[in-house]
Amino acid sequence: MGNLNKEIRDGDHPDITEERLKSTFDTHKMAAQIYNSQRAADRRNEITSAVLKIPELQDIKPLPFLSREEKVEEAARKIGILSEHLYDLVNVNDGAELYHLNNVVIGGEGNPLALHGVMFIPVLQAQATDEQKKKWLYRAMKREIIGTYAQTEMGHGSNLRKLETTATYDKATEEFVLNSPTTTSMKWWPGNLGKSTNYAVVVATLIINEKDYGPHSFMVQLRDENTHKPLPNIEVGDIGPKMAYNATDNGFLKLNHLRIPRTNMLMKHVKVEKDGTYIKPPHAKMSYSAMVHVRAHMNNTMAYFLASSLTIAVRYSSIRRQGHINPKEPEVKVLEYQTQQHRLFPHIARAYAFSFAGAETVRLYEKVKKDMESGETELMADLHALTSGLKSVVTYLTMQGIEQARQSCGGHGYSMASYISEIYGIAIGGCTYEGENMVMLLQLARYLMKAAKAVKEGKKVEGLVGYLSAPDNRHSLIDRTPEKSYDTYLKTFEHIARQQIFRAFDKLEKMLTSGLPHSEAWNKCSVELTRASRLHTRLFIAQAFARRVHDVVDFHIKEALDDLLHLHLNYELLDVASYALEDGHLCGEQMNFIRSELYRSLGKIRPNAVSYVDAWELSDMELRSVLGRRDGHVYENLYKWAQNSSLNRTDVLPVFEKYLKPLMMSARKNSKL
Ligand SMILES: CCCCCCCCCCCCCCCC(=O)SCCNC(=O)CCNC(=O)[C@H](O)C(C)(C)COP(=O)(O)OP(=O)(O)OC[C@H]1O[C@@H](n2cnc3c(N)ncnc32)[C@H](O)[C@@H]1OP(=O)(O)O
Ligand SMILES: Cc1cc2nc3c(=O)[nH]c(=O)nc-3n(C[C@H](O)[C@H](O)[C@H](O)COP(=O)(O)OP(=O)(O)OC[C@H]3O[C@@H](n4cnc5c(N)ncnc54)[C@H](O)[C@@H]3O)c2cc1C
Numbered sequence: 001m002g003n004l005n006k007e008i009r010d011g012d013h014p015d016i017t018e019e020r021l022k023s024t025f026d027t028h029k030m031a032a033q034i035y036n037s038q039r040a041a042d043r044r045n046e047i048t049s050a051v052l053k054i055p056e057l058q059d060i061k062p063l064p065f066l067s068r069e070e071k072v073e074e075a076a077r078k079i080g081i082l083s084e085h086l087y088d089l090v091n092v093n094d095g096a097e098l099y100h101l102n103n104v105v106i107g108g109e110g111n112p113l114a115l116h117g118v119m120f121i122p123v124l125q126a127q128a129t130d131e132q133k134k135k136w137l138y139r140a141m142k143r144e145i146i147g148t149y150a151q152t153e154m155g156h157g158s159n160l161r162k163l164e165t166t167a168t169y170d171k172a173t174e175e176f177v178l179n180s181p182t183t184t185s186m187k188w189w190p191g192n193l194g195k196s197t198n199y200a201v202v203v204a205t206l207i208i209n210e211k212d213y214g215p216h217s218f219m220v221q222l223r224d225e226n227t228h229k230p231l232p233n234i235e236v237g238d239i240g241p242k243m244a245y246n247a248t249d250n251g252f253l254k255l256n257h258l259r260i261p262r263t264n265m266l267m268k269h270v271k272v273e274k275d276g277t278y279i280k281p282p283h284a285k286m287s288y289s290a291m292v293h294v295r296a297h298m299n300n301t302m303a304y305f306l307a308s309s310l311t312i313a314v315r316y317s318s319i320r321r322q323g324h325i326n327p328k329e330p331e332v333k334v335l336e337y338q339t340q341q342h343r344l345f346p347h348i349a350r351a352y353a354f355s356f357a358g359a360e361t362v363r364l365y366e367k368v369k370k371d372m373e374s375g376e377t378e379l380m381a382d383l384h385a386l387t388s389g390l391k392s393v394v395t396y397l398t399m400q401g402i403e404q405a406r407q408s409c410g411g412h413g414y415s416m417a418s419y420i421s422e423i424y425g426i427a428i429g430g431c432t433y434e435g436e437n438m439v440m441l442l443q444l445a446r447y448l449m450k451a452a453k454a455v456k457e458g459k460k461v462e463g464l465v466g467y468l469s470a471p472d473n474r475h476s477l478i479d480r481t482p483e484k485s486y487d488t489y490l491k492t493f494e495h496i497a498r499q500q501i502f503r504a505f506d507k508l509e510k511m512l513t514s515g516l517p518h519s520e521a522w523n524k525c526s527v528e529l530t531r532a533s534r535l536h537t538r539l540f541i542a543q544a545f546a547r548r549v550h551d552v553v554d555f556h557i558k559e560a561l562d563d564l565l566h567l568h569l570n571y572e573l574l575d576v577a578s579y580a581l582e583d584g585h586l587c588g589e590q591m592n593f594i595r596s597e598l599y600r601s602l603g604k605i606r607p608n609a610v611s612y613v614d615a616w617e618l619s620d621m622e623l624r625s626v627l628g629r630r631d632g633h634v635y636e637n638l639y640k641w642a643q644n645s646s647l648n649r650t651d652v653l654p655v656f657e658k659y660l661k662p663l664m665m666s667a668r669k670n671s672k673l
Helices: 014-021 027-034 038-052 068-089 095-105 114-127 130-141 286-319 338-373 380-408 410-414 420-431 437-456 463-468 487-513 518-524 526-551 555-582 588-614 635-642 654-672
Strands: 147-150 166-170 175-179 199-208 211-221 234-238 251-255 258-261
Touching (some): 014 286, 027 555, 038 068, 068 095, 199 251, 487 526
Parallel strands (some): 147 199
Antiparallel strands (some): 199 211
């Protein structure tokens, strides 16, 4: 049968092996929960093993030692080699396999095809006519052309309806004239636009006969397919270094009265006829599909980033010994400290929770995508609400968790040898891209306010907001019933979300009744509204976690997930408990119970801590972290890693002769005077 933890190998650091031997569950079976099937978990490992056998796909040196130019070149080099091996390594129609391959070979800092796969192809799939697909999509899938999604401008990202780039229809020539009239109208940020891509789907404000029809998508060729030189009337370049994600050439684009054929507007759902007649899409926001696509997948990406940092932090905490709990005994692993456990374990639970919530979201997304093919749009609002809330809450909590992981590694966490700072930099981009978090919380709030209104009018609401119509207990039943089901917790989360949604609703209504215009009242209520959105979303995450645990059949896996869920519910509830204390739904005694359950949970999780992170099955190659090494041999490798520093190439740097020596000489001379 072998060890339950599948990461055990001879020669590993004994402290980490000791942890793995304590596992109560099979880590590979747990991976099947995380990646949604045993087959998917197997495939990840197969892909990793195959990649390890191809020497050209290994990092030339640790990525933190590369300059920006070297990072861009290294990612492109690997993309080139990957293209040769792609069909042997993965099923190219399986997004999860492609994503894993990317993480192992290239990592999260980006590559020339990042936006091509994440947005360019999806936008063509969703919005191009069959004829347009023949022209661009199939070439894009074969990588004959490389594209991106160019929407955000220097002056506008959140407010799409005010994009300044115009696409004015010229009936006489049956062309659109694309123009960036101001500095602020330049496209600014699109990934890979700077240097890599030769095509882009450009989002511009459609103007026909001087009438503004709002944002629409247009296919634009940016560069010559052979020379890669920008085409006439196009200025394009890189926007410079960023906090992280620097292997990606986020770019700018200025279009100077560029003419493109009418048929370059993506017209699957919306049309502009030759004579300029505009034919509306079945749903006004169908053209936003590429954004919804990314938002729907971001939960899993964030879960992955969070799990990566926690794998590093928990493994390191199991070999790092410092201080004593019992002064008579040797120094303890820092993982023994309750503060360290409290710092890390709730985030492990969140990583699992985000992955389970992510799986449900992707299922809904796939359904809506299929519906849209046939013009059916009924569930689009639900999906938009769900993805808007999740994208915001999950990215924000991921940011918190990664930073805790970094701090939990002490000084070495701050070194790029931990790689946590890079993961952090990449992950927090998610708080901004695909819709700034506050803006997206306010989108969900619109949906919640509509539901609240319906309930107030005596109507029954269903689905994601069904709990607003359901009966509520005045007092939480936590610690008040003999039965220990999670329902009492979930009901308390429901109560908290419901109260806040109606609190925001009542405040808004009061202001509207007092005569304030809707937009002003909305702004004055917006902090309350975002709170409602967060609580609603955190309820959904907890529910998704509970649903998954409920469905698991394997006893040991269920038990281990149950422990994590218990920790999650108690930790999350403490985090938002003030809302329930305010109206007496929870009392001080129940708070004590929740706190003691939380501490009990930490103790229960402790023996499996390393196994919970090992179950993500993140290889050393993809983690790129000295602290997170599978074998636990951190210290000797930290020393080896530092040898890569270019500052160590000589004992004496030229700066000594140039600046430091004169400085010290002159100081010595002065002190002799
Ligand atoms: C395998 C893949 C892995 C992927 C994972 C990897 C990630 C790792 C790489 C990442 C790489 C970085 C990639 C970044 C790429 C960018 O960042 S691309 C640029 C993204 N930009 C944004 O997200 C902009 C955010 N802004 C917006 O989306 C829109 O302006 C807003 C905020 C939704 C507002 O739109 P609007 O047209 O002004 O609409 P608004 O008047 O607010 O609302 C009207 C109605 O439309 C509804 N509505 C709005 N949007 C929608 C919608 N989409 N659907 C349905 N209804 C909608 C509203 O709910 C509202 O409904 P009612 O309340 O009236 O019933
Ligand atoms: C790493 C990265 C990659 C990106 N990749 C791409 C890409 O490939 N293609 C692309 O087109 N774009 C891309 N972007 C751009 C990104 O989508 C936008 O930056 C994002 O949508 C936020 O818009 P903004 O910059 O206009 O923020 P702003 O809207 O200017 O935000 C500034 C502040 O204003 C607040 N605010 C704005 N509007 C409101 C409102 N209505 N109510 C309340 N508060 C408000 C925000 O909450 C925020 O606090 C990328 C960005 C990053 C960081």
